[in-house]
Amino acid sequence: MEKRVYFRARLFPYLLVAPQIIVTLVFFIWPAAQALKLSVMRENPFGGNTRFVGMQNFERLFNDPIYLDSFQTTILFSVATTFSGLIIALLLALAADRIIKGATGYRTFLIWPYAVAPAVAGALWVFLFDPTIGIITYAMALFGYDWNHKLNGNEAMTLVVIAATWKQISYNFLFFVAGLQAIPRSLLEAAAIDGAGPLRRFWTVTFPLLSPTTFFLLVVNVVYAFFDTFGIIDAVTKGGPAGATNILVYKVYSDGFVGLDLGGSAAQSVILMAIVIGLTVVQFRFIERKVSY
Amino acid sequence: MVERRPYLTFLSHAFLVLGVAVVAFPIYVTVIAMTHGPQALLQVPIPLLPGDQLWNNLNEVLFVGRSTSGTPPTWLMMVNSLVMAIGITVGKIVISILSAFAIVYFRFPFRMLFFWMIFITLMLPVEVRILPTFEVVAGLNLLNSYTGLILPLIASATATFLFRQVFMTIPDELMEAARIDGASAMRFLVDVVVPMSRTNIAALFVILFIFGWNQYLWPLLVTTESDFYTVVMGIQRMLRVGESVPEWNIIMTTTFLAMIPPVVVVIAMQGLFVKGLIDAEK
Numbered sequence: 001m002e003k004r005v006y007f008r009a010r011l012f013p014y015l016l017v018a019p020q021i022i023v024t025l026v027f028f029i030w031p032a033a034q035a036l037k038l039s040v041m042r043e044n045p046f047g048g049n050t051r052f053v054g055m056q057n058f059e060r061l062f063n064d065p066i067y068l069d070s071f072q073t074t075i076l077f078s079v080a081t082t083f084s085g086l087i088i089a090l091l092l093a094l095a096a097d098r099i100i101k102g103a104t105g106y107r108t109f110l111i112w113p114y115a116v117a118p119a120v121a122g123a124l125w126v127f128l129f130d131p132t133i134g135i136i137t138y139a140m141a142l143f144g145y146d147w148n149h150k151l152n153g154n155e156a157m158t159l160v161v162i163a164a165t166w167k168q169i170s171y172n173f174l175f176f177v178a179g180l181q182a183i184p185r186s187l188l189e190a191a192a193i194d195g196a197g198p199l200r201r202f203w204t205v206t207f208p209l210l211s212p213t214t215f216f217l218l219v220v221n222v223v224y225a226f227f228d229t230f231g232i233i234d235a236v237t238k239g240g241p242a243g244a245t246n247i248l249v250y251k252v253y254s255d256g257f258v259g260l261d262l263g264g265s266a267a268q269s270v271i272l273m274a275i276v277i278g279l280t281v282v283q284f285r286f287i288e289r290k291v292s293y
Numbered sequence: 294m295v296e297r298r299p300y301l302t303f304l305s306h307a308f309l310v311l312g313v314a315v316v317a318f319p320i321y322v323t324v325i326a327m328t329h330g331p332q333a334l335l336q337v338p339i340p341l342l343p344g345d346q347l348w349n350n351l352n353e354v355l356f357v358g359r360s361t362s363g364t365p366p367t368w369l370m371m372v373n374s375l376v377m378a379i380g381i382t383v384g385k386i387v388i389s390i391l392s393a394f395a396i397v398y399f400r401f402p403f404r405m406l407f408f409w410m411i412f413i414t415l416m417l418p419v420e421v422r423i424l425p426t427f428e429v430v431a432g433l434n435l436l437n438s439y440t441g442l443i444l445p446l447i448a449s450a451t452a453t454f455l456f457r458q459v460f461m462t463i464p465d466e467l468m469e470a471a472r473i474d475g476a477s478a479m480r481f482l483v484d485v486v487v488p489m490s491r492t493n494i495a496a497l498f499v500i501l502f503i504f505g506w507n508q509y510l511w512p513l514l515v516t517t518e519s520d521f522y523t524v525v526m527g528i529q530r531m532l533r534v535g536e537s538v539p540e541w542n543i544i545m546t547t548t549f550l551a552m553i554p555p556v557v558v559v560i561a562m563q564g565l566f567v568k569g570l571i572d573a574e575k
Binding site for chain 2: 004005006007009010011013014015017018020021023024025026027028029030031032034035038064088091092094095096098099102106107108109110111112113114115116117118119120123124125126127128130131133135138166169170171174175192198227230231234235249251253256257262265266269272273274276277280
């Protein structure tokens, strides 16, 4: 789609795009190019000079069990967060879609966690699950379960998944509600007249018609779990214990700033960029504008 | 509703109430923790009913810095957060309107190149280029400054695309009429295009304000002087006290204060918020 008529000017449009382009060049493209360059270099530990090492940094990474572990941790974390977030939100949206009175009231009380910063969400949940004074820890102790996410890796993972899911439910809920409202009532009524019960209607009518929304949310949630959960990890576990919650984004940060391994950190950045580019392509190719709101 | 099934309706309500309760539970405990002194929060179990220390906690959090974590008084961190959030929001909206206007209403060499450059920023979240971006900002002497907090975050592909789409729907006749009346491009932008996009601007403002307020990693990197700490990263500093016991009453009060502005914005402007979310993803 293009406009039929334009303003005529030679220099003015460049002035208009200049601020955006300068910020993009200086703070996005230049650093990304630096990361690309550093990822094929290695700094000489005894002198300032760097030399070209080709794919060595990447080879080193993929032979590093800690990095591979971090990859696995990230996948586990994003699958768990995405699925729990989508399923809970879908159930809530189906419930909200069914009732007529009070649906907006429920919506108000369900959407606000979206506004809570990931690090703040982390602080909220860490207080509830604190090994000494957490109220949920206390409740679990009554049932004989001894919770300590500072020592137990699985429990640490569970805790960050809970915090990340809690924050993301509102987003998924809003989009599922919109998706459900777009499904024509006549289809559901026809199915009901043919004798399909609520469960059957869900699987044969609602769920297939909701699939564009679901697919869209799937991608958004994976991106969220990969990149936007940094604050949760940092506030709750700092990647520990023993790397049990050390997701890729967190590892780039800790290797770069704490470990000061420039080449390795840059190679990790490049791999993450490839992942974002892949996800963005999926989002734009397969979703396009087919999602119906 | 397709048919009457009272038990299903009841189940729906029950599930929603349960959902609301689970979502709200952490806030309830936070509010309770705000009203107790440090001693009460060392007991097991911690109290689940309000205490009488609310004013003390608020007073101490807002006006006294913490020596254990090195954070300044929270009012200062809230001001920093506000400056950063507003700066990012206004910056993103202004430069996105300008570039979308150029791309839609002008034809010039490299137009598509610029368009794709802006598009690429979508694929480069700050998390994946942390170290080199930090070096650029350090090289420009922008560490520990509001400019350093705001400027690197104001490029926005999403906002530019959104405004491009909005401008596309503005009828060409309006522009022709403006030109016949002798209005300049700038005048047309200010008097026609911006007023016609005001709902989109407002919706975007809500979303971007939340985005800006909740920034975490970036302030963590570029601020080393506590005078520039934002409240969201201040909480992290308070949680990291090493071997000593965290001051939970202080932490939870700060946490609550940090949530208020974005949550109030979402709840008070629900309609715009929902519109903004959906617009931003189109």
